[in-house]
Amino acid sequence: xxxxxxxxxxxxxxxxxxxxxxxxxxxxxxxxxxxxxxxxxxxxxxxxxxxxxxxxxxxxxxxxxxxxxxxxxxxxxxxxxxxxxxxxxxxxxxxxxxxxxxxxxxxxxxxxxxxxxxxxxxxxxxxxxxxxxxxxxxxxxxxxxx
Numbered sequence: 001x002x003x004x005x006x007x008x009x010x011x012x013x014x015x016x017x018x019x020x021x022x023x024x025x026x027x028x029x030x031x032x033x034x035x036x037x038x039x040x041x042x043x044x045x046x047x048x049x050x051x052x053x054x055x056x057x058x059x060x061x062x063x064x065x066x067x068x069x070x071x072x073x074x075x076x077x078x079x080x081x082x083x084x085x086x087x088x089x090x091x092x093x094x095x096x097x098x099x100x101x102x103x104x105x106x107x108x109x110x111x112x113x114x115x116x117x118x119x120x121x122x123x124x125x126x127x128x129x130x131x132x133x134x135x136x137x138x139x140x141x142x143x144x145x146x
Contacts, residue, residue, distance in 0.1 A: 013063040024084065027067075029054050029105060030098030030118050035069060035082060036090040047090055050080055053098070053118065055105040070108065072116075077109060097121040 027033055034051040052071030059065045065084040070077060082089055098118035108116050 013061075025092055025094045027054060027092070027094050028097075029057055029103055030100030032095040032098065033069060034093040034095055036092070037082065038088045038090055051095065052078075052080075053105065053108070055079065055108065056081075056103075070105070072112075 031054050033054055034049055036047050036049060039046055039048045050069055052069040054067055055070040056068040063085055066081055067084060068079055068081045070079045099121040
């Protein structure tokens with residue numbers, strides 16, 4: 001491709017991304033997301049939720065960016081691929097953040113139950129702060145009585 005064609009493609013990609021979605025949350029592979037997808041059944045249109053683990057992301061900077069969400073429904077693994085900038089996606093909610101060291105989580109396909117869990121990256125530090133404050137107060141009281 002010529003330089004002119006590449007610059008034109010980049011310009012179109014930028015316009016598409018800016019025009020379609022501005023409120024997409026920052027999410028990565030390993031995060032749990034809830035996707036609100038528009039479904040057309042006959043003449044009716046409704047919103048269907050699909051909540052699961054992000055197993056793959058492709059073309060992160062392109063207008064053709066996709067992500068694959070995996071969930072287990074009735075003991076059957078279901079994977080669904082969405083276009084990130086699709087008009088059929090009404091909203092994407094970030095439910096929780098996972099700690100993984102892989103770019104694609106296909107190794108989870110044969111795993112079930114506890115073996116398929118992903119460690120949560122979010123840690124509740126408010127409890128640890130309160131407990132450390134309480135323990136320092138107890139240690140000061142112990143020193144004062146001694």
